[in-house]
Amino acid sequence: METISIVDSKKYVDKKVKIGVWLTNKRSSGKIAFLQLRDGTAYFQGVVVKSDVSEETFALAKEVKQEESMYVIGTIHEDARSHFGYEIEIEDIEPVGASKDYPISPKDHGTDFLMDHRHLWLRSKRQFAIIKIRSELIRATYAFFHKEGFVKFDAPILTGSAPEGTTELFHTEYFDKDAYLSQSGQLYEEAGAMAYGKVFSFGPTFRAEKSKTRRHLIEFWMIEPEMAFTHQEESLEIQEKYIAYLVQSVLDNCQYELKLLGRDPKVLQRYTKLPYPRISYDEAIELLQKSGDFPDVKWGKDFGSPEETYLAEHFNKPVFVLNYPKAIKPFYMKPHPTRKDVVICADLLAPEGYGEIIGGSERATDVAYLEKQIEKAGLDKADYQWYLDLRRYGSVPHSGFGLGLERAVTWITGEEHIREAIPFPRLLNRIYP
Amino acid sequence: METISIVDSKKYVDKKVKIGVWLTNKRSSGKIAFLQLRDGTAYFQGVVVKSDVSEETFALAKEVKQEESMYVIGTIHEDARSHFGYEIEIEDIEPVGASKDYPISPKDHGTDFLMDHRHLWLRSKRQFAIIKIRSELIRATYAFFHKEGFVKFDAPILTGSAPEGTTELFHTEYFDKDAYLSQSGQLYEEAGAMAYGKVFSFGPTFRAEKSKTRRHLIEFWMIEPEMAFTHQEESLEIQEKYIAYLVQSVLDNCQYELKLLGRDPKVLQRYTKLPYPRISYDEAIELLQKSGDFPDVKWGKDFGSPEETYLAEHFNKPVFVLNYPKAIKPFYMKPHPTRKDVVICADLLAPEGYGEIIGGSERATDVAYLEKQIEKAGLDKADYQWYLDLRRYGSVPHSGFGLGLERAVTWITGEEHIREAIPFPRLLNRIYP
Ligand SMILES: [Mg+2]
Numbered sequence: 001m002e003t004i005s006i007v008d009s010k011k012y013v014d015k016k017v018k019i020g021v022w023l024t025n026k027r028s029s030g031k032i033a034f035l036q037l038r039d040g041t042a043y044f045q046g047v048v049v050k051s052d053v054s055e056e057t058f059a060l061a062k063e064v065k066q067e068e069s070m071y072v073i074g075t076i077h078e079d080a081r082s083h084f085g086y087e088i089e090i091e092d093i094e095p096v097g098a099s100k101d102y103p104i105s106p107k108d109h110g111t112d113f114l115m116d117h118r119h120l121w122l123r124s125k126r127q128f129a130i131i132k133i134r135s136e137l138i139r140a141t142y143a144f145f146h147k148e149g150f151v152k153f154d155a156p157i158l159t160g161s162a163p164e165g166t167t168e169l170f171h172t173e174y175f176d177k178d179a180y181l182s183q184s185g186q187l188y189e190e191a192g193a194m195a196y197g198k199v200f201s202f203g204p205t206f207r208a209e210k211s212k213t214r215r216h217l218i219e220f221w222m223i224e225p226e227m228a229f230t231h232q233e234e235s236l237e238i239q240e241k242y243i244a245y246l247v248q249s250v251l252d253n254c255q256y257e258l259k260l261l262g263r264d265p266k267v268l269q270r271y272t273k274l275p276y277p278r279i280s281y282d283e284a285i286e287l288l289q290k291s292g293d294f295p296d297v298k299w300g301k302d303f304g305s306p307e308e309t310y311l312a313e314h315f316n317k318p319v320f321v322l323n324y325p326k327a328i329k330p331f332y333m334k335p336h337p338t339r340k341d342v343v344i345c346a347d348l349l350a351p352e353g354y355g356e357i358i359g360g361s362e363r364a365t366d367v368a369y370l371e372k373q374i375e376k377a378g379l380d381k382a383d384y385q386w387y388l389d390l391r392r393y394g395s396v397p398h399s400g401f402g403l404g405l406e407r408a409v410t411w412i413t414g415e416e417h418i419r420e421a422i423p424f425p426r427l428l429n430r431i432y433p
Numbered sequence: 434m435e436t437i438s439i440v441d442s443k444k445y446v447d448k449k450v451k452i453g454v455w456l457t458n459k460r461s462s463g464k465i466a467f468l469q470l471r472d473g474t475a476y477f478q479g480v481v482v483k484s485d486v487s488e489e490t491f492a493l494a495k496e497v498k499q500e501e502s503m504y505v506i507g508t509i510h511e512d513a514r515s516h517f518g519y520e521i522e523i524e525d526i527e528p529v530g531a532s533k534d535y536p537i538s539p540k541d542h543g544t545d546f547l548m549d550h551r552h553l554w555l556r557s558k559r560q561f562a563i564i565k566i567r568s569e570l571i572r573a574t575y576a577f578f579h580k581e582g583f584v585k586f587d588a589p590i591l592t593g594s595a596p597e598g599t600t601e602l603f604h605t606e607y608f609d610k611d612a613y614l615s616q617s618g619q620l621y622e623e624a625g626a627m628a629y630g631k632v633f634s635f636g637p638t639f640r641a642e643k644s645k646t647r648r649h650l651i652e653f654w655m656i657e658p659e660m661a662f663t664h665q666e667e668s669l670e671i672q673e674k675y676i677a678y679l680v681q682s683v684l685d686n687c688q689y690e691l692k693l694l695g696r697d698p699k700v701l702q703r704y705t706k707l708p709y710p711r712i713s714y715d716e717a718i719e720l721l722q723k724s725g726d727f728p729d730v731k732w733g734k735d736f737g738s739p740e741e742t743y744l745a746e747h748f749n750k751p752v753f754v755l756n757y758p759k760a761i762k763p764f765y766m767k768p769h770p771t772r773k774d775v776v777i778c779a780d781l782l783a784p785e786g787y788g789e790i791i792g793g794s795e796r797a798t799d800v801a802y803l804e805k806q807i808e809k810a811g812l813d814k815a816d817y818q819w820y821l822d823l824r825r826y827g828s829v830p831h832s833g834f835g836l837g838l839e840r841a842v843t844w845i846t847g848e849e850h851i852r853e854a855i856p857f858p859r860l861l862n863r864i865y866p
């Protein structure tokens with residue numbers, strides 16, 4: 001008899017197996033007990049028929065508590081009525097770990113209570129499905145960038161300077177120096193691109209932002225690819241290919257999780273069709289103005305969540321908005337060749353109200369231009385000497401972008417709040433557990 | 434004519450191509466110029482024969498400076514004399530980015546100078562080979578744990594408590610609270626294992642340790658798998674399978690990089706043969722005492738670098754040392770069933786003087802035992818309530834381990850100092866660039 005995982009049930013139909021599980025729920029009568037079981041790979045039902053098992057086993061089945069752990073021994077059968085498609089007819093139960101008064105009952109709890117018990121709440125079906133899809137997006141990210149010839153190039157988390165000003169940075173003492181937690185690895189990725197051609201970072205980033213929205217985390221994971229000898233148009237092609245690959249990977253490998261979430265695969269299929277529409281910032285402003293819904297919108301202002309939602313809904317697909325005003329974008333973006341007021345950049349806006357999931361640009365290559373921009377932004381030139389070296393010694397056209405992992409998870413799973421997209425969210429009022 | 438990467442040369446023999454490159458070195462006579470070129474995918478030679486090109490092209494070839502960037506257009510040929518195996522016969526050169534007085538010349542520079550110029554130093558051959566092998570180990574890690582059914586489960590970096598005491602932790606202010614940078618995601622991975630069965634984290638960790646050795650970084654990446662319903666013996670099997678997979682992946686995919694490093698693949702092949710020897714801590718002490726080289730060694734002391742080196746050299750392979758004294762190991766390790774003085778754990782020691790690369794254990798499952806250990810260690814019980822919940826609600830036997838990525842990179846590449854194993858090392862005296 002083999003010890004298996006629930007997810008492997010399909011290979012063991014009508015076979016006797018042993019599985020280590022936890023109980024999520026149960027109902028029973030005098031003659032039969034239905035145990036809802038999970039093992040971290042899937043959820044399914046165990047059936048214990050009184051007349052087929054020992055008295056002791058049936059007593060165990062009737063007494064087992066929510067989240068108690070045990071081994072169940074029995075035979076796998078098909079079960080067409082469940083999402084999962086299989087169940088186990090239990091012959092024997094070996095109790096493993098008790099569970100008394102599990103704090104999360106099937107009744108409704110408030111968000112704070114659930115987040116205080118995040119270490120247990122993660123065992124629930126919806127959280128399971130989201131974290132599994134997150135894991136699939138991570139796997140697919142490595143697979144995609146490997147296939148495309150990128151080198152994983154880790155940017156440091158602790159940096160001695162504050163690239164975009166210190167207001168939203170976490171500070172720490174690094175022995176006798178000041179240090180900050182990285183908000184982005186991009187500048188380092190540019191050094192990587194000059195050394196290894198195509199690179200990407202994928203790691204945690206930190207923003208000490210005092211905002212409480214359903215789109216913001218204090219600690220979140222970013223994927224930041226950077227490509228040498230690459231102009232913005234080629235970068236846009238990689239970006240949309242990457243997003244379509246992510247969505248397709250979830251469609252290919254997470255049908256069960258999508259079912260658990262009630263997320264319609266047909267909606268996701270639409271996002272695998274390329275290319276995504278591209279509109280200029282100018283056109284976006286026009287669209288918003290024409291709609292009549294945004295009386296305050298005018299050229300030069302950044303988009304908020306309502307504007308981003310409108311634009312992506314208009315196309316019913318992810319949409320690239322190109323070439324934003326220079327004044328609202330970071331210093332390192334490449335100036336437009338014929339227009340002084342915009343830079344060569346694009347945000348990718350996700351539909352269904354999820355807003356910006358990618359921000360990217362071609363990078364400025366001229367030392368004198370960059371020095372002026374750094375000065376204008378009120379940054380300390382000394383901190384950027386190494387960065388300017390990348391332009392002093394064999395500068396090349398290069399482009400890159402950043403994708404927020406949790407934004408992508410939230411969008412693809414159709415989840416409402418970004419706090420569910422990471423195992424232990426860090427929020428304005430939350431750093432426990 | 435296609436624009437290709439150097440690494441793809443083998444598919445374009447006798448074909449005309451265009452490649453974006455940087456110059457690493459050159460020599461020339463009146464009739465021919467040999468340009469050493471790199472593009473981040475490989476290094477090869479460009480040959481410019483005066484009689485075959487325009488006067489302007491030959492002049493460009495003679496004048497091009499170290500780390501100047503350009504497009505070269507020409508025909509790929511085999512070149513059996515080089516590591517890479519191909520070269521390009523150049524017809525035309527399009528200059529891209531100038532380079533004046535590149536600071537790293539082929540002459541010797543001191544370590545501090547090179548680390549101050551790490552953003553440029555990364556372009557060098559040895560650094561290229563190490564970072565590429567690092568990237569391959571990362572890729573192989575995701576491939577391995579995916580194949581084995583693990584879920585990527587990211588532990589938080591910012592934590593509100595200090596799991597192993599605050600002495601070696603970086604502190605920051607988290608709005609109105611105190612926070613610390615994670616030294617290990619393990620406790621969180623245990624919550625993950627109870628929810629998803631087999632999980633792993635792979636992210637940066639931080640140790641504010643005032644030590645300056647060739648084995649320590651302040652910021653380093655750790656892989657921390659954790660498995661529910663898993664005893665230590667099965668964990669050891671996964672560990673050695675994983676290490677052998679990493680080494681095999683480098684052998685399969687990084688022959689060019691190993692050549693650049695002068696690292697003998699035969700040495701690495703030895704490390705793919707399983708199982709690795711297992712000895713108890715008791716036996717290790719005996720071996721060390723018998724050797725006569727360690728007069729001070731006695732039962733109860735932790736091993737230092739010389740002891741670890743001796744033990745691994747003795748077997749000429751990675752070796753597991755099992756069941757260390759309880760007094761020198763963390764509170765969460767499972768006590769031995771029949772001996773009060775040791776815990777169920779193992780360190781994997783790498784040969785060739787690289788020391789511990791994995792530390793792991795079976796975890797204690799009993800709440801009362803853990804509470805006592807937490808108290809004994811002088812830790813605050815309140816910080817561990819969520820962790821103890823994992824034992825209160827369906828505790829199961831579980832085991833896990835941690836691998837330091839940079840230790841593995843250093844060992845597999847045969848590099849002397851761990852600072853080369855990460856793009857931008859954070860060391861006691863270094864947080865720039
Ligand atoms: Mg925006």
Ligand SMILES: [Mg+2]
Nearest residue numbers: 735736780789
């Ligand atoms: Mg040790």
